Amino acid sequence: MRDKIATLGLRRNSQRTWSEAEDAWLTREYGSQPASALAQDLGRGCTAIYARAGVLGLTEGNAPRWTDWEDAQLRAGFERAIAVAQIAALIGRPLSGTITRASTLGLRHPNNPPGWTEAEAARALTLAAEGHRYLDIIERMVAEGFPRRTKAGFGPHLRKLGYGRGWGRLWTPDEDALLSRVYTDGTSRTPLIERLGRSTSSINWRVDHLGLRGTHANRNGFRGGPIWTEADITTLRDHYGKMPMTDLAAKMGRTKASLFTRANLLGLVHGYHRPWSxxxxxxxxxxxxxxxxxxxxxxxxxxxxxxxxxxxxxxxxxxxxxxxxxxxxxxxxxxxxxxxx
Structure with a gap:
């Protein structure tokens, strides 16, 4: 049994602590080899590699090329109708990358619903992996030109595609440390979902279990524009509804859309109408x-x-x-x- 598990590249959920030598080796090799290769060398799971890399603050550049071993695991997983997300977590690849690789290899999941094209199935799985709700996925795909699916049938069909994330794995100390850091720093939880193969509900359950509460260090969120200062908010309160929005946007160096959004959050009412002379x-x-x-x-x-x-x-x-x-x-x-x- 152990030999077979090793041959398949599977790992039990180990609580074995990381040594200084392992940390040093991972720091040196991370990003240069696939996570599956690192996991085999260290005798650990791919999620453990990603979790430890996150704890150590390691980053990687472009994804390494797929190895023959990874392709073999992907083919075997599809032949046995294993959930795609579980395959991705086992071989240490993001769900979206796993779906793309399967498409490149010409693989078709045995549970692919009748009437669904490969492009539709891949897009549905990708949006689900990003955490979108089923109704949002349906509307997005309709806008992209795919057939409209009913809400009642979409969920079961998505699960038939092999969509599923957690399967009862215990949370490791490194994963707990990463989750705690996310709530301390106010950063995104998306990497935990993609890299650790955890579902949103699983993460929410663990958050409640650990009693975590966000400090909201990034109170303005992950925005691309300038942060709203107290002076900006004061200017908006003083002039909103008293001058044309085009002029106010030019005065504040922002778009009208951003002004309307912030005003709505502040509960401001416009009420400006240029009088008729x-x-x-x-x-x-x-x-x-x-x-x-x-x-x-x-x-x-x-x-x-x-x-x-x-x-x-x-x-x-x-x-x-x-x-x-x-x-x-x-x-x-x-x-x-x-x-x-």
């Missing part, structure tokens, strides 16, 4: 009398079509369908027209 009202009446199209009038007034249309409706002025002019009139052109009796 006497000239604007006269231009509205003249444009209606001289068969000027509403889009041309909106351009001349420097307002949005929807805003002009709404105001005209409130005044009881209906433009209907009108042909647009080859050369759009300016506000001065409209004001220069004579009123019709």
């Amino acid at each position: 006497d000239d604007d009202r006269r231009a509205l009446a003249l444009a209606h009398a001289h068969d000027i199209a509403l889009p041309d009038l909106a351009t001349a007034l420097g307002r949005k079509y929807a805003a002009v249309h709404k105001f005209a409706e409130k005044q009881g002025v209906r433009f209907g369908r009108r042909a647009r002019r080859k050369s759009a009139p300016t506000l001065q052109d409209i004001l220069g027209l004579s009123p019709r009796p």
